Amino acid sequence: MSTTPEQRVAIVTGGSRGIGRAVAERLAADGQTVAVVYAGNKTEADNTVAAIREAGGRAAAYQADVADEQAVAAVFDSVIAEFGGVDVVVNSAGMMALAPLASFDLDVLDRLHRTNIRGTFVVNQQAARHVRPGGAIINMSTSVTKLGLPTYAAYAASKGAVDAISLVLAKELRGRDITVNAVAPGPTATALFLDGKDEDTIDTMAKMNPLERLGTPEDIAEVISLVAGRGRWINGQTVYVNGGMVA
Template sequence: MSTATQPQRVAIVTGGSRGIGRQAAQRLAADGQAVVIAYAGNDAEAEKTVTEITAAGGRAIAVRADVADENAVAELFDTAERAFGGVDVVVHAAGIMLLGTVADLDLDALDRMHRTNIRGTFVVDQQAARRVRSGGAIINFSTSVTRLALPSYAAYAAGKSAVDAISLILAKELRGRDITVNAVAPGPTATALFLDGKDEETVDRMAKMNPLERLGTPGDIAEVVSFLAGPARWINGQTVYANGGIA
């Protein structure tokens, strides 16, 4: 019997310095993967994530990159390949959420979300499609708001609907490569992205919308990422709703 060990899998996690991205990075590191934390600008939080992973015995580095900048994202993948030998998993958790009704939303906010949430997904997925090794996984982030249709979320949900479409079509384009492509669609989750600007009454009301009557945690979502990044080889081209049954 061969005693050769399998090479360590390598994951890039965008938005990996905080919230769901950080928890996903920590979970993948705990699963045995080397992790490249991609972040937009908070050096301290990115280094904190790396420190926590390495203190727990994992391998991690941080790379600053604007996900909508194709040159920065190409360099991100180059860095991952130089540091760890290749890329097996890409978790694209970076995103922004700016709320407003269709009648009142500032169009600059619409353009900012389009650049980060749609163009950013396309740019990251483009490099992932070119670079991820056989047996790998690409995991994008959608939202359960595409089903809930909550007022003031139209622009955000529209961008995430584009993520669903990109994920499904890319899964088909990668035929024969043994690479899965899926999207994770969280419901209300206790992160700064969700909590910022909401009063306690609104948070409590949204927490009770699902049958489990609580907000999700970043750890809940990281469990789904871990599954799709590793054993879930027969789930492909799907949007997986991780929301406690809210919709």
């Protein structure tokens, strides 16, 4: 599998399903070669790659725990060896766990922060070392950092760190023509959001924005496509993508 010199190459972590899969498919439709990084579900990752190829795009799957610096470095090395470089990195891998702060399991807190904070740091570290000029680094945040919903303290705290990492890295990459942003979805119809919620809760959250519906993975992928491509003047921002729930 080869690319032309002009073709951009994207790495999408968490790319086997949900928002990550929609992003992988959208970037491929934009003409980018996509490396789909998955934690453990090889079948879903292979399905994503197959869908991209069937649509005429280029893609390959790679396994890595985003919090494992050696595994992530190996993915970047493999992608560069196979496709010639890296232009876009979308860190969509994440974990959600909900419970009141007073009763939150601290072992779960450690696992959540390992994926959402350490994982973001590790992926961004490799991206900062390898993304070519004209590229983009995009991290997945959440609108819950502003909404402050009960039971979301641990998750929101981890994503607040994502916002901070993104802003600081954007400034550290001064002069390299690389943008760094966080994209913060509102409630989006993915397994990560829907699991464990009853219909009344889902309906209530869907109506919290003026458009009165849940977001779709494609809604989020549309914005990431812009930030990863022609939206070069968007840099060091947390972009809220939630139908008007919060600004």
